[in-house]
Each structure stands twice: as C-alpha cells, then as structure tokens.
Amino acid sequence: MRLPRIVIAEDHPSTQEILCQMLTPGYDVVAVVGDGESAVQAAESEQPDILLLDISLPFLSGIAVARKVKKTYPEMRIVFVTAHAERAYLREAFRAGANGYVVKRALVAELAPSLEAALHGETYRSPSVAG
Amino acid sequence: MVQNDQESTAGPSGLQERVIELESHLGRLQDSDRQLRLFIDSVRDYAVIALDTNNCITGWNAGAERILGYRESEILGKSGSMIFTPEDIENGNMQLEFDSARKTGRAENERWHVRKDGSRFWGSGVLARIDDESGNLVGYGKVMRDLTERKEAQDRLRQSEEHLRLLVENVTDYALFQVDLEGRISSWKPGAERTFGYATEEIEGKPFETLFTGDDREQGFAKQELQRARTEGGVQDERWLVRKDGSRLYARWTTSLAFDSSGQLCGFVKVLQDETERKAREQSSLLTVLENERRRIARELHDDLVQRLAVLEIGLARIRRDLPANAAAAGTELLRLEQQTGMLSNDVRRLSHQLHPSVLEDLGLCAALESLVDEFQSSRSQKIDFLCEGLPAEIPTSIATAMYRIAQEALRNVAKHASGRGVLRVTREGEMLRLTISDAGPGFNAQPDPRRGGLGILSMKERAQLVGGQFSLTSKPGGNTTIDVVIPVPVREGGY
Secondary structure, eight states, X not given: OOOOEEEEEOSOHHHHHHHHHHHTTTSEEEEEESSHHHHHHHHHHHOOSEEEEOSSOSSSOHHHHHHHHHHHOTTSEEEEEXXXXXXXXXXXXXXXXXXXXXXXXXXXXXXXXXXXXXXXXXXXXXXXXXX | OOOHHXXXXXXXXXXXXXXXXXXXXXXXHHHHHHHHHHXXXXXXXXXXXXXXXXXXXXXXXXXXXXXXXXXXXXXXXXXGGGGBOHHXXXXXXXXXXXXXXXXXXXXXXXEEEEOTTSOEEEXXXXXEEEEOTTSXXXXXXXXXXXXXXXXXXXXXXXXXXXXXXXXXXXXXXXXEEEEOTTSBEEEEOHHHHHHHOOOHHHHTTSBGGGGBOHHHHHHTHHHHHHHHHXXXXXXXXXXXXXXXXXXXXXXXXXXXXXXXXXXXXXXXXXXXXXXXXXXXXXXXXXXXXXXXXXXXXXXXXXXXXXXXXXXXXXXXXXHHHHSOTTOHHHHHHHHHHHHHHHHHHHHHHHHHHHHXXXXXXXXXXXXXXXXXXXXXXXXXXXXEEEEEESOXXXXXXXHHHHXXXXXXXXXXXXXXXXXXXXXXXXXXXXXXXXXXXXXXXXOOOSSOOIIIIIHHHHHHHXXXXXXXXXXXXXXXXXXXXXXXXXXEOOOOSOBO
C-alpha cells in the first residue's frame, strides 16, 4: 500500500525533527523546506497528498502559500501546523483553503486525527483555538 | 534825547554842557554798540547773519564763518540764498521763511543749509525781522546753531524705531506680544494673531494664560513663569498651548523683561515660535521607533520563545503518551509539567500580542481588526457588528498600525462607556480609508477631562494626524458616540 506523501514547510528545526519523527512510519515525507517560497516550489514539484504548513514562514506566509497552491492544485490537502492559537489565524487559514488546522502545542494529540481527516476529505479544526 | 523847550531855556553854557552830555551819550552808545558787536563776533557757537531787504548779506560773525566756512570779506554783499539748499530755494521754503519773518516778526529756522564746501548742516534757530525806529523793515537777522549731530542721532533713532516697528508688524513667523505686570496681554502683534487666531481686540486685556491648556492653567504655570522671568531676568519655555479654535500648538518662547523710560519694570515681552510641525515629526519618529521596537520584541517572543515552548510541550506530551501503563506517578508529574509549560507559553504569547499584534503583518488589517472585535466580544456580552471591505491589497504598515491602534483604543472606550450594540467599519472611499467605530451609548462628554480617559482620545487623534489623517469624535451624554477616522492611502488595485 502506498503511504500518503507529505511535504513539510516549517522553519523551526526542532519542530521539523519532531514532525518527521511523528510521521514515521505512517507517512512518506518527500520534502522538508524552511520558507514559503520553497514550499510553493516543493508543492509543485512533489505534488504531495498533504502539505503541512506553518503560518509564520520567511519570504511568504503559510496563508499566501496555501492560496497559491490551492489555485493550481485544488485537490492537494493542506494542514496548518502553527503556534498561532488565535481565531483570526484559523479563520484566514480556512479562507485560504486549509483542510486542517493544528496548534503546535497540541501536536501529539491532534496531528494524527487532522491528517486522517484531511485524507478523507474532511476538515479538522484544532479544539485548542480560542473562541 | 534833545528837547526844544530845554534848549530854548538854556543859556550858551548850558548848550555846551548839553553838547558834552550828548557826546558822552553818543560815546556810550558807540561803546555799547561796539560791545554788542564784539559780543556777536565772539559768539562762535551761533552763526549770526544780517541781511538787507534784498536778501543780501550785510553782517557775518565769527560763528557764521566757523559754521559755514565763508570769511566775512568774501560773503558780504552776496545773496543770502547761497546758504540755502537748492531744494529749499526751488520749492519756496526759503521764500516762506523770509515772508513769515516779515509778516510775523520771526520765523522758525530748522532746515538743512549749505556750507562753502558744498557739505550740508542742520541749522536750527530763527530768522527775525529788523525794523528802524519808525518800524520800517530794514533787513533780517538770522541766528542759528549747527545741530547736525543731534539731528542725525534723532533721525537714526526715529529710523531704528520705524525699522523695529516694521519688523515687529511684519514678523509673522514669530508671535510677539507683551504682557503687563499682572499677566494680562497688553500688546498683540500680527504674528501672534496669525499663530493663535485671536484678533488684537479679542485678546488684549485678557490674562495670557488664556493661551495655556486647562491643565497648565490649573497648575499655575503662567504665574510661575512671570515670577521666574522677574528673578532670572528672562526665561525660556516650551509647551502645548491652545489656539482660539481650541486646537493645540506646540510652542517654544522666550520671555524678556520690559522697562519703561525711567528704568522701571513695566511688563514682559514674549517672542514665541510655533513648533507644532517639528514636534509632530519628532513624535512621529518616536512612535515609529517605539512600534518597530515593540514589533521586534513581539516577533522575538513569538518566533523563538513560543516555538521552543511548543517543542517542550510536544516532547513532554510524547513522553507521557509513551509511558508504560504502570508509571502513573510519572504520568501525573509530566501532565503537571505540560500544563505549566502551556501556561508559560500562553503568557509569553499574550505578552507578544500585547506588544505588537503579529496578526497585523501576517494577515492584514481586516483580519487584525476582526481579531480585535473577537477579543472584545469574547470577554463581554456586548456585540460589535464588523464590516471590512474594499481595502487595497497593500496598506503601508504605518497606516495599518495607526488604524489598528485607534480601533483598539476606541473599543476600549466602548467597553468603558457604552452598553449597547456597537459597529466597527472599515471602508475605502477613493483614496481614503475610513474607520468608523460607533456605539449606542450612553456615551460621554466629547471634551473629557484629559486625566480621565481623555489621553486615549488625544492619542487616537495624534495617531491619525501622524499619518496625515483626520480624527473626529461626536458624543452626546446619554447618546451614542461615533469615532470617525479618514486616512489618505496610496491605492494599489486588488483586495483582501
């Protein structure tokens, strides 16, 4: 069975590492990038099943990356993994076409269910977001 | 004098006596005439000039020689017009002097005269008519002093006074005014009128602290300033003042002491410069520096500390998840650590957000304002209708920050003063962004006490003005309050 292919866009090395660990062995991490522009490029070249996106990324914010990618690849699933727990971010993320929104600190509990939901065409909203 | 009746009664000897007496009288007369002549000749400070009825010079003393440069021998018989200026001859002033002396006996003689070498001097004196015993005009006597130096000094003084007057009247970059010893405005110049908007008749006689802000009036700064000026001989000050229309200006001024001609202190002279623009520039850069620094610290906290704390939390959560089922105590401890890390993380995030809302840069003005409204509503039952539409794709950070901070302050006011439903609306009108925040009351006085909430209004106004915008607040006690901010914005097509 083919493992779902994932691109990670995250500029914080420790979080990159944690994500990689947590996605093994259930997922195939095909690329890890550290800024918004590289994320768009990787999404285009790898065309993963899921794009795991941070919001605060250098050069291009995760929100802008999502808008761009969704324009070309509307089927690609985008799950945000971010430290922002404010509703404004979550709202903008979904307006930009997100399929899931996970708050970093709740990663252990929320990552797996959010990816599952995304793969099944559902959306996942982190219960950690206030409001 | 000879009398016929005396002559007829006197004998030959009596006649002889009479002749001797007359001779002696004549001699005395000649002596006194000579004495007078000597006196006139020796007077060197005055020019004494005799003229006949044809205006020819018939007498010339040493003073005339000294002052005018002609020797008696070269001037006698010459026309008196030689010592008058061509202008006075031309315009009839010389003739007037003689006519006036002829008719009234004397004429004032205050005019420029011409010396032998062509140079001029200011002659001051009189021209008098000279009659014989029977009252017939026989000539004129002109007596004058050379008062050139005094005249020039007077002219210089008058000129410098005139220059000063013109200077004071024409100085409009500085506000000049005088204050009397009681602190009332006693003189108000055009520059002051231009700066403050008061006409002279409106402000003269009023205490000069009329120009001060209410706070400074209460503190008695005006009186203190005059007191300091008295003891220190003059003072400099700078502070916010108030124009006639109630608007404020930042002014820097000097107060000097004014003395009357007898050397008594009679008031104070104030020379004041409007430095509102400089102050605004300073504040603008100060505010920009402040915002930038806050943004930097907020970023640092969020992008570094919050991330690291998240990693810590994740790590703790993973250990707890993977603990063997029998390690209940360790699990509880880990949960406690996780929760503490979570609280720490929340605190740092809140601090970062308070310093500078990252949402403004990350998501734009609309999302940031919406987030403000969210925060507002989450902590109280009051509702705010939010509308944000048609905004340009890119709004300069300074403008977005100003609007965000104004909205933040306005919502704080809504929370304090209003209970009903509110509205926060941002729209684009051509090249203007309009931010309106209104509530249903009960509202407050639009001229609040600056020490109780008024500073917030001032800061909103200042923020709007610093980015070239206009701020207005309308509020009726018991009614609704509306804050309206219009800021010009460079428009680039596209929208959020």
